[in-house]
Amino acid sequence: MAKTVGKRWTRRGMLAAAGSVVGLLKMTEGPGLAGAALQRAPNRNSAPSGLKITDMRSVLVASNYDYPIIRIDTNQGVYGLGEVRDAGREGTALVLKPHLVGKNPLAIEPLLDSIRNFAGQQRLGGGYSAVDMALHDIAGKVYGVPAWRLIGSKYRDQIRCYCDTDQSKDPKVFAERLKKRKAMGFTFFKMDLGTSLVADREGAVNTRRTATEKGLGYLCEYVQAVRDEIGWDVPLATDHFGALTVNDSIRYARAFEKYDLAWAEDMIQVGHLGPGGDAPKNWRAYQELTSSTTTPIATGESLFGLEEGFQAFIDNRAVDIIHPDPLTSGAIRETKRIADYASLHGVQVAIHFAGSPVGCLASVHMAATIKDMLAMENHAVDIPWWGDLVTGPSKPIVNRGFVTVPDTPGLGVELNEDVVKEHIRKGGYFAPTPQFDDYILDRFRLGGPYPHLDENGRLVNK
Ligand SMILES: [Mg+2]
Numbered sequence: 340m341a342k343t344v345g346k347r348w349t350r351r352g353m354l355a356a357a358g359s360v361v362g363l364l365k366m367t368e369g370p371g372l373a374g375a376a377l378q379r380a381p382n383r384n385s386a387p388s389g390l391k392i393t394d395m396r397s398v399l400v401a402s403n404y405d406y407p408i409i410r411i412d413t414n415q416g417v418y419g420l421g422e423v424r425d426a427g428r429e430g431t432a433l434v435l436k437p438h439l440v441g442k443n444p445l446a447i448e449p450l451l452d453s454i455r456n457f458a459g460q461q462r463l464g465g466g467y468s469a470v471d472m473a474l475h476d477i478a479g480k481v482y483g484v485p486a487w488r489l490i491g492s493k494y495r496d497q498i499r500c501y502c503d504t505d506q507s508k509d510p511k512v513f514a515e516r517l518k519k520r521k522a523m524g525f526t527f528f529k530m531d532l533g534t535s536l537v538a539d540r541e542g543a544v545n546t547r548r549t550a551t552e553k554g555l556g557y558l559c560e561y562v563q564a565v566r567d568e569i570g571w572d573v574p575l576a577t578d579h580f581g582a583l584t585v586n587d588s589i590r591y592a593r594a595f596e597k598y599d600l601a602w603a604e605d606m607i608q609v610g611h612l613g614p615g616g617d618a619p620k621n622w623r624a625y626q627e628l629t630s631s632t633t634t635p636i637a638t639g640e641s642l643f644g645l646e647e648g649f650q651a652f653i654d655n656r657a658v659d660i661i662h663p664d665p666l667t668s669g670a671i672r673e674t675k676r677i678a679d680y681a682s683l684h685g686v687q688v689a690i691h692f693a694g695s696p697v698g699c700l701a702s703v704h705m706a707a708t709i710k711d712m713l714a715m716e717n718h719a720v721d722i723p724w725w726g727d728l729v730t731g732p733s734k735p736i737v738n739r740g741f742v743t744v745p746d747t748p749g750l751g752v753e754l755n756e757d758v759v760k761e762h763i764r765k766g767g768y769f770a771p772t773p774q775f776d777d778y779i780l781d782r783f784r785l786g787g788p789y790p791h792l793d794e795n796g797r798l799v800n801k
Pocket residue numbers: 578579604605640
């Protein structure tokens with residue numbers, strides 16, 4: 340406690356009190372660590388008030404999708420890792436570099452506010468999201484706390500995962516693939532169910548290339564085969580239906596009602612919403628679908644931000660489940676905001692994810708803090724070296740269908756440089772990025788000199 344003389348606080352006493360508070364802030368989370376942390380000297384690896392961002396660099400990892408991983412460096416050796424959405428480009432984050440260099444990375448929300456207008460739907464949410472992760476990694480390391488502690492408390496110590504399972508035209512082979520997932524320990528399942536599965540069967544598709552009643556019957560055979568293998572006591576979600584109109588999606592969803600699906604995902608992605616548009620902004624179409632079936636309806640993997648992407652879906656009960664991908668939706672802080680808003684309005688949350696272990700662990704920190712978490716995707720369980728890309732988390736990272744929430748500072752993940760270098764798509768390993776030193780993407784910015792008329796009507800250039 341602080342020492343006092345009479346009722347006056349001495350300067351030394353106040354400093355001692357401040358030191359004990361700092362020591363508490365720098366405590367590493369985890370069972371039984373509080374006492375040890377109190378006995379340790381405060382972490383002086385970083386002096387927060389003098390901390391400045393000095394650089395941002397990237398490495399592009401070639402995997403099932405390309406993983407654009409970024410690193411934000413500081414003047415005190417502390418750095419943060421982040422990741423742009425799978426199959427996105429590192430430039431989405433690197434164009435933000437001049438907006439960040441020279442700033443204190445611990446001012447997380449002001450910094451994110453300053454770059455929010457440069458984020459968009461689909462992969463264009465990836466730059467903002469990568470920066471969010473890196474800032475939480477830095478702040479967690481500086482304060483000696485896991486990233487999840489920076490945004491709230493843990494609702495769970497492990498995150499339940501599901502993995503997408505590619506389709507096979509043979510229902511038996513398809514069901515066998517899901518059975519293997521169950522043998523790996525997974526307790527939540529998802530299967531692709533594209534119309535392409537039945538498109539070459541007589542009378543199965545109509546002129547819109549969507550399933551007829553007969554075709555829907557064939558598609559149901561696949562779900563039945565999977566249910567026969569994995570049972571009815573585990574959640575089973577479906578995805579990748581192809582281009583459906585609202586009416587078609589209602590027919591599909593109703594046909595699958597008898598299989599008690601966990602959800603049907605992204606049923607209305609393209610078609611009348613615009614060619615190539617996998618960022619459905621049309622919540623009214625989803626509201627019509629959701630209110631027409633008992634099959635739970637999910638969407639959201641291409642949406643960024645609460646106000647920009649999710650709020651209309653939640654306010655209007657247009658879906659039963661939102662399905663943000665943190666590498667598009669705004670990563671740790673914004674996805675927590677989105678999930679809290681959804682919980683408040685009785686909409687459930689599942690997490691889409693298809694990137695590297697860096698983005699995976701960042702998403703796990705976020706997922707630990709949200710009230711309502713059905714499951715989080717992992718798209719790389721069949722890639723043997725996926726977990727080797729990093730050190731830090733216990734291995735395998737996805738263990739019997741669950742990822743343990745780290746209690747180590749920051750994201751709790753470091754790149755394994757040797758393994759990453761074996762899988763670079765192109766470019767170097769965090770090579771210098773001077774081409775991004777100046778503003779490329781910006782709002783109104785005064786520069787000059789500008790030619791203009793002065794108060795005497797003379798053309799001047801200043
Ligand atoms: Mg999907």
